[in-house]
């Protein structure tokens with residue numbers, strides 16, 4: 187991979203999501219480790235990131251901001267108010283601010299960082315294993331170059347879509363919360379396996395690999411899920427018997443209701459006053 191940009195990149199917050207992104211930015215060769223700096227209050231955390239990925243670190247956000255031109259905010263949303271003045275204090279504002287903070291609108295980010303183009307990104311947990319789904323929404327000052335940088339960064343941890351910000355509550359309901367819904371499905375399949383006599387470890391392996399393989403089949407084959415289901419269900423067979431049981435239990439409706447509930451909760455949280 188040819189490095190996309192030689193612009194130094196900084197992460198404020200060196201937690202789970204920042205590590206997932208840093209690991210793959212460096213691992214893929216998109217960024218040389220010398221170009222990346224991470225700040226975090228925990229010195230142990232910083233030592234770990236330095237040793238594992240060869241990146242630079244500092245416990246002081248202001249020092250980080252002075253060193254980099256592109257910035258990723260990877261702190262918890264509650265910390266945003268505290269770090270914003272540290273970013274804005276410098277004469278030279280970052281040439282790009284990317285926020286992965288859940289539920290923090292572009293309007294708020296743009297008012298906190300008025301001199302920088304701002305991109306809001308919503309990654310999901312599978313990003314930590316490189317199979318994430320990230321949706322980005324562009325602030326008003328963002329051009330093609332900034333968009334390209336954000337897309338390249340998140341392509342390192344999976345797939346990226348650029349959408350209007352108005353979709354982000356729906357995105358939160360589906361790809362943001364979805365890993366938890368799928369995890370419950372895997373757990374239930376494993377329980378089911380145990381209920382019909384499989385040892386627990388075997389049942390969990392079968393359940394996990396079945397969900398993984400089915401998603402891959404739909405993804406790689408660009409196959410409509412209904413077509414895959416029809417191919418597996420032979421007349422009078424075992425699969426159609428199971429499908430009938432799923433319909434009786436309102437399985438589809440349960441998933442639809444879960445995504446709708448997460449979407450409504452995301453909208454409600456956005457209405458709450460800032461902490």
Ligand SMILES: NC(=O)c1ccc[n+]([C@@H]2O[C@H](COP(=O)([O-])OP(=O)(O)OC[C@H]3O[C@@H](n4cnc5c(N)ncnc54)[C@H](OP(=O)(O)O)[C@@H]3O)[C@@H](O)[C@H]2O)c1
Pocket residue numbers: 198199200201202203204225226227228231247260261262263265268269286287288308309310311
């Ligand atoms: N994990 C996900 O799947 C996911 C998905 C979508 C969006 N997000 C968003 O990503 C953001 C980070 O999530 P995460 O899971 O990576 O959280 P996390 O593991 O808690 O990481 C946040 C890091 O920021 C550090 N921090 C706290 N105060 C700071 C300060 N003033 N300056 C610099 N760093 C500071 C924390 O240190 P301490 O622990 O010592 O306080 C922690 O290491 C959140 O806003 C979340 O909404 C996460």
